[in-house]
Amino acid sequence: MKVVLPIVIIVLTVVLVAMATIQPNQLSPAKSPEGAVQALLARVQARDYRGAYSYVAHNADSDEQAFAEDLAGRNGSLRTYSSLANADTKVLRATDDEAMVRATLAYATAVGAFYDTRDLKVVKEGDNWKVEWPVMKEAKVPPQVIQENYLRWDVITRGGNDDFGAQNVEAPRVRIVSMNAIPQANNTIIVGEIENEDTVPGFVSVGATLIGKNGEVLGEETSFDKISHTLLPKEISPFRIDFSNVKLASIKSVRMTPNSMLVPASADPTIGVLHQRVETDARGRHVLKGELVEESGEVVNIPHVLATYYDNAGKVIWVSDGYVDQALLPQTPVPFAVDLNDTAAANVHNYRVTVNEYILNRQDQQP
């Protein structure tokens, strides 16, 4: 008895440890096209990309690493700061061995909700349904040297030992070049453009105060991220300020407050916006689509697209924006799409797209 009990305890311990460490690598197979997509997305939601990959059809294009990077993000893109919060699926069409399922994915990101719609082909492999996940192949740019003349502005501000009259360097001159108030249901939207008229960069923001019929303040808001905050000399940025639950009819006047501050800045990178066109998407909504191309040698981690729409008189009638969840690699086109208000779409005569960039660990910002 003295020998048996320790042996039993040791064996039991080994068994329990083994049970805890060894996970079953076989997930329950999908018995329907929609079930396959839902099971795959459930694994993605749990950040189990290996498990998710077990629901992917094994054709020549599939690659587990590329699949995981496609869903988890790469190069410090917005996708790397997001998680899949919700996924809705809908079977568009199905046969005995093939189906098309639309997945509407909602990601929670650092800049708010991000939506993605994918039409996924699902095929039957044996008794199980598998998803043909269209992995986006990352274009490879040939090794090369891109010459850059980095241009920076640094600011030396007034010191504590300077005398009373010593002036500080002044904030850049900025001007609101156009402004328009638009009613939208119970809300009022202020859109417009602001220009840095100076020869130095500026950090700008625009505030608006709505004044009622009796001179009372109905609301105060700022453009928040619906603007390019860093404006280089002669750069024009759109801005949009949303006032919820304030009807345009109740407003007597709008007081605009453009603010600017002199900041150190870099002139790079240069981003081209190619093949811009207004289209209608699968849901019948108007979207402005195009491609972004980083023309210099830096990686832009999070691009932010701002679109300004004009009527035939050149007046700004709408401003929309959207983040791109892919990083911009040098000279590699990345598609983008931003919503266009259906009411405004009928009157859009022209549009202009600008891009904000967020770069991690800028090389030229290091001393």
Added chain:
Amino acid sequence: MTNDAIDFEQELSADVGPVTKAIVICAGILFVVCCLGLYGFANELNVPATVTAGNGLSVPASGSGEATLYLAGPGTAIKRKVQLGGNVQLTGDDLQNAGRYVIALDGNTASFYVTAAPVHAIAFLARPSRVPADTPNVVTGTAFLFDRYQNLVLEPQPVKFELEVNGQTVTRTETSKDGVAYTKLDSSKKEGTAQFVASSGSASVRRVVQEVASDPCNIRMTAQRDPRGILVRTDPIRDCAGNPVPDGTIVTFTSTDSRGKNTVDARIKRGIAQAQLPASNDATISVASGVVVGNEIKWRNE
């Protein structure tokens, strides 16, 4: 002569007694007041009406023995024992701040004013720190004149303003009023770092005003085919006075073809801006900077 006239003369003669009495009483009172005044004047402190800041003051003190001197003025309160029968000395340190002072000695008081000394320092506000070249009345200078004790010099003084850039100097002399002189000057045609100097007497202060190029003028670009598409490049971009527009200024190239619109916000570097636009067989290419539009190119790929 009527009866009424006779009555008037009688009434007048009847009032002579009380009137005379009143005149005598008034004269007596006046005499006493004058005597008291003469007595007081004889004991009043003899100080000048104004004293220049930093200068000492000698106050005659009649009498004998010891007395207490009180001096109160802007930022000053002094109490000290002095000997009567000579001159009481107030040093320059006692009288540094301009303004009204009251002195009291042995029960007598007097007041005087300390005025600012000659200009010793200038607080010079030059605005703005950065101006577009070739613009009238855009540089403002405001000079506040102070003596060595930081008193504002209220007496009118000539103040010379000089704005010098690239060897060209604009000079203007203004007279200060209530311690302040003000001027407005044009910026020069050529960009550069302007030295803005205000001087009065021996005091002089220098500020720097950056004169920069104005809006671009006549933007002109060329386009050429290259392996990656269309390379567009501007000529050196200058303002209407010929100054090069600073590097970093945004220049927007736009091409429109059947596939949509392409835009690149390029930065001026080394005086020019260039960008890569996608290849196209039939495109319209335009260029702009801010609200200034340049030339347009009809691109045909043959």
